[in-house]
Amino acid sequence: MSKKVSLFDPVRLGDLKLSNRIVMAPMTRSRAGEDDAPNELNVDYYRQRASAGLIVTEGTYPSKNGKGYCRTPGICTPAQVAGWRRVAEAVHMAGGRIAMQIMHCGRIGSRYNKEPDAETVAPSAVRAAGQIYTDAVGMADFDEPRALRLDEIPGVIDEFRQATANAFAAGMDGVELHCASGYLPMEFLSTGTNRRTDAYGGSVHNRIRFVVETLQAMISVRGPGRVGIRICPGNPFNDLHDDDPVETYSVLLDAIRPMHLAYLHVIRSPRPEIDGFGLARRHFDGPLILNDSFDLVTAEQAVSDGQAAAISFGRYFISNPDLVRRFREGAALAPMNNRTLYTPGEVGYTDYPALG
Ligand SMILES: Cc1cc2nc3c(=O)[nH]c(=O)nc-3n(C[C@H](O)[C@H](O)[C@H](O)COP(=O)(O)O)c2cc1C
Numbered sequence: 297m298s299k300k301v302s303l304f305d306p307v308r309l310g311d312l313k314l315s316n317r318i319v320m321a322p323m324t325r326s327r328a329g330e331d332d333a334p335n336e337l338n339v340d341y342y343r344q345r346a347s348a349g350l351i352v353t354e355g356t357y358p359s360k361n362g363k364g365y366c367r368t369p370g371i372c373t374p375a376q377v378a379g380w381r382r383v384a385e386a387v388h389m390a391g392g393r394i395a396m397q398i399m400h401c402g403r404i405g406s407r408y409n410k411e412p413d414a415e416t417v418a419p420s421a422v423r424a425a426g427q428i429y430t431d432a433v434g435m436a437d438f439d440e441p442r443a444l445r446l447d448e449i450p451g452v453i454d455e456f457r458q459a460t461a462n463a464f465a466a467g468m469d470g471v472e473l474h475c476a477s478g479y480l481p482m483e484f485l486s487t488g489t490n491r492r493t494d495a496y497g498g499s500v501h502n503r504i505r506f507v508v509e510t511l512q513a514m515i516s517v518r519g520p521g522r523v524g525i526r527i528c529p530g531n532p533f534n535d536l537h538d539d540d541p542v543e544t545y546s547v548l549l550d551a552i553r554p555m556h557l558a559y560l561h562v563i564r565s566p567r568p569e570i571d572g573f574g575l576a577r578r579h580f581d582g583p584l585i586l587n588d589s590f591d592l593v594t595a596e597q598a599v600s601d602g603q604a605a606a607i608s609f610g611r612y613f614i615s616n617p618d619l620v621r622r623f624r625e626g627a628a629l630a631p632m633n634n635r636t637l638y639t640p641g642e643v644g645y646t647d648y649p650a651l652g
Pocket of ligand 1 (some may be wrong): 585637
């Protein structure tokens with residue numbers, strides 16, 4: 297009998313060669329440096345976690361309109377590219393791999409978190425219910441977004457192509473399209489946020505068009521083997537609603553299956569009636585990274601059963617920079633402090649110690 301695959305075995309996701317199947321999930325930490333460029337603190341944070349088979353960076357904006365949250369990094373200016381280059385070099389020096397998550401927040405944003413000349417744009421002018429933290433005024437209502445004109449959409453898609461090119465120029469091993477959590481790509485997919493009547497709205501084939509064309513633009517830079525996508529079918533986060541997520545994601549994955557992407561990163565659906573993992577297996581042939589609330593036992597099980605090529609962990613990596621070693625040795629995991637998730641500085645960021 298052949299040996300069962302373990303979480304600690306290497307794996308290939310497209311052109312990405314991982315030394316183990318323990319992926320660090322993308323996590324916004326709101327500690328970007330001046331002008332939203334990564335600084336030495338961010339370099340330390342990622343270097344400390346480089347034993348992950350793959351680090352997926354925090355959501356990183358491709359254009360100033362795409363910024364939603366305060367102190368989040370971008371990948372559009374030379375200073376931002378230079379900052380990310382230091383991060384990528386540090387991770388590589390420590391033997392790791394790193395992919396950048398490209399996150400355009402769409403309607404989820406506040407003008408207080410953006411440059412004065414930036415706008416909040418979305419498929420349709422449908423404001424999200426709820427509030428967002430800003431350094432300037434504390435909690436603020438989400439902006440009323442401006443609906444993108446049809447003639448602007450190619451330019452927005454090109455922002456993702458340029459961001460991909462910039463990420464590779466910074467030395468990233470790959471890029472991941474953030475198509476979950478109610479941000480711009482998911483806003484196009486979903487009936488509640490996409491009221492368009494042109495080629496990008498209405499039928500499911502029109503609603504998936506933005507995501508498909510965005511992936512094509514990202515692939516045009518260095519091929520599909522270094523491009524992944526993250527989804528969470530049926531996620532209501534950020535006031536998102538879709539009438540039929542199963543149909544939407546089945547049609548989306550059928551359309552992107554022939555692209556031969558590096559991986560599909562799937563977050564467990566918070567709606568128990570939606571089996572997002574099963575849907576992904578039925579409609580996608582390439583490697584799957586599964587996420588949300590896995591522990592060592594359930595992750596080993598999913599990998600050894602062949603349900604996933606790799607498992608990503610978010611919160612464990614915050615307080616356990618050496619999570620791979622702790623898993624391997626069966627060591628205790630350090631608890632995470634919720635109060636310092638998004639606060640500036642090293643406390644709750646780079647001061648969680650490694651073992652011994
Ligand atoms: C502080 C924090 C920030 C996060 N930021 C992002 C993000 O920028 N992009 C994203 O796709 N998911 C983000 N997530 C979700 C995580 O990637 C992951 O899906 C979630 O933590 C569940 O995985 P876990 O159970 O292993 O923690 C964030 C989660 C946390 C806790």
